[in-house]
Structure formats: structure tokens, C-alpha cells
Amino acid sequence: MLHIFVTEQLQIYMRRDVYQAIADPTRREIINLIAHRSMNLNAVAENFDISRPAISRHIKILTECGLIVIKQQGRERYCEARPGELKQVAEWVESFRIFWTAKLDALEMFLNEEDNRAKKAPKKKTRGK
Numbered sequence: 001m002l003h004i005f006v007t008e009q010l011q012i013y014m015r016r017d018v019y020q021a022i023a024d025p026t027r028r029e030i031i032n033l034i035a036h037r038s039m040n041l042n043a044v045a046e047n048f049d050i051s052r053p054a055i056s057r058h059i060k061i062l063t064e065c066g067l068i069v070i071k072q073q074g075r076e077r078y079c080e081a082r083p084g085e086l087k088q089v090a091e092w093v094e095s096f097r098i099f100w101t102a103k104l105d106a107l108e109m110f111l112n113e114e115d116n117r118a119k120k121a122p123k124k125k126t127r128g129k
Helices: 002-015 018-023 025-034 041-045 052-064 083-120
Strands: 068-073 076-081
Touching (some): 018 052, 018 083, 025 041, 041 076, 052 068
Antiparallel strands (some): 068 076
16 A cells, blocks of 8 residues: 555656656647636647547646646636746756857867968978879
């Protein structure tokens, strides 16, 4: 019994990872759809060629990782984006942008120096036939 509980808790923890949530193109599109206005679940589902239960599973994962919230308004449930959770992804990507920008700048400098050396080097005369 404890094994099942631990396994379920581990699965929930794993699904709460923002990186896993945005790895799926359907979930990214759901975030894009509701980024500017809240939508009810049926309106979200109408934008996809998959079943409503499949959309509900995607919504659940996005909710568990905090990328969206569900608000009850009467009998309708509306999805609202919480893009602030994407900040950790943006920071992670930014660290690589900084890293690769520095590497590419260094490569550019090296290639420019090599080009300048090649231009300054005396040209060797070749024997004519």
C-alpha cells in the first residue's frame, strides 16, 4: 500500500515539472490560447483534434505545475494562464544564451585574427613553368 502511495506522489511530483509540461506541443498551444484571455474547457477543446478527456489531462498537468489555474464561474470552469511559472525556463535558457554568445564572440574574434594574419603574411612566390 505504501508503495502505491509513494508511486502516486512521485508521479504527481514529476508532472509538476514545468519543463515536462512545456515539452508537449499540445500543452504549449493550450498556454498560447489562454495567454491573452481566459477560456472555458470546451472552448479550449474545440481548438484541437483530440478528445475532451485528453484535453482535460493536459489541463490537469498544466494546473499541477502552476502554468494555469482553473476558476469556477457558475457552472463553467475557466482556464487562466499563469506565465510567471515560465520564468525558471526563461532564466535557464538565458544562461545558455549568455554562454553561447560568449563562445561565438570568441570564435568570431579568433577567425578575424586568423584572417588578419593571413592578409599580413608575405605571399610566397611560386615557381613559374
